[in-house]
Amino acid sequence: MKHTIAAVAATAVLVLAPLGVAGTASAQTRYDNCQEAFDAGVSNIQRGEPGYRLPLDRDRDGVACEADGADGGSPSASGSGSQDETVSSSGSTRPDQVTVVPEGGAETGDGSTETGAAPLVAGGLLAAFAGAFVVRRSQAGRR
Amino acid sequence: MRSLVDDLVRTPPPRSTIALAAVAAVLLALAAFVSAPSSVPRCTPIGPPTHLDRTPLPSSDPIGITVGSIDACSSLLAVGVDAQKRIEVPSVHTPEQAGWYRLGPTPGELGPAVVVGHVNGDGRDGVFADLDDVERGDRIAVSRRDGRTASFTVTDVVQADKDAFPTTAVYGDTRDAQLRLITCGGALDRSAHRYDDNVIVFASYDGWSRNP
Known part of the structure; x- marks a missing residue:
């Protein structure tokens, strides 16, 4: 089935090439996802054109299956024969670049170097030395 | 105005002063040791990319x-x-x-x-x-x-x-x-x-x- 669509689209590309890539989607064309469109040689489908569907326009900018990958899929992979690799079974509206989205944040620290007693001790020592030197100086001055 | 160093040099330093100075020297040495790593980078410096191209790369771990x-x-x-x-x-x-x-x-x-x-x-x-x-x-x-x-x-x-x-x-x-x-x-x-x-x-x- 996919091959049929691809073949139809490929023929369309040949016949309608002068009209530009975006115009190659025929009236009957419906792409399940952008990878399918890319594999058929179609990209940058403008709103109002055949083949344009909101689910294929992830960034909602009026251009579906953008060649830069903004709407998902990978145009550069087209023709490599690995089209199923990047096709998301969940449709292209759900994120698919990260296959499993973790829940919540990351537990990246135990607080074991947080400001505690050590800096206070160091500060106290410094203050003590400063005080001692001041005492020395004032004694020296009196001599 | 005499400096602290003058004080220490000209007046015969009492034992407590010597002890203080010794401890201070140790502290200074420690401080220098502790702060040393920040002045000597641990990581290899990184420069700008030789291939300026934002096109995504293929997958590679x-x-x-x-x-x-x-x-x-x-x-x-x-x-x-x-x-x-x-x-x-x-x-x-x-x-x-x-x-x-x-x-x-x-x-x-x-x-x-x-x-x-x-x-x-x-x-x-x-x-x-x-x-x-x-x-x-x-x-x-x-x-x-x-x-x-x-x-x-x-x-x-x-x-x-x-x-x-x-x-x-x-x-x-x-x-x-x-x-x-x-x-x-x-x-x-x-x-x-x-x-x-x-x-x-x-x-x-x-x-x-x-x-x-």
């Missing part, structure tokens, strides 16, 4: 990461999620080790690649101890198994409550190759040994060089 501005570098351990679907992190007993989230894109590939690292652990600074000092425009380099080092420029640094983690901004699809660095920050819950917040660095891919 990352080997190591360097954040130049905070002199942070580490090899990369592949991490996934635990049973609660929370992102795994390298052991808190090896806080110097950073981890790459293997259930997402590889750094340089289309999408948000994620690297996690501890701020501290086991009484030591972690690899991302200074991540909150990173600023927009700072450079991050990730070496990959395919021989390329992907270069990223920091676009944003945010601190977010773990209970309101910006999941979509961090893990959602992107139109180009992106990198996120995550560590802990904010208030520390001392009894739970847990921080309330995450510090997240957002960066954009801007080209690559051959691995050094």
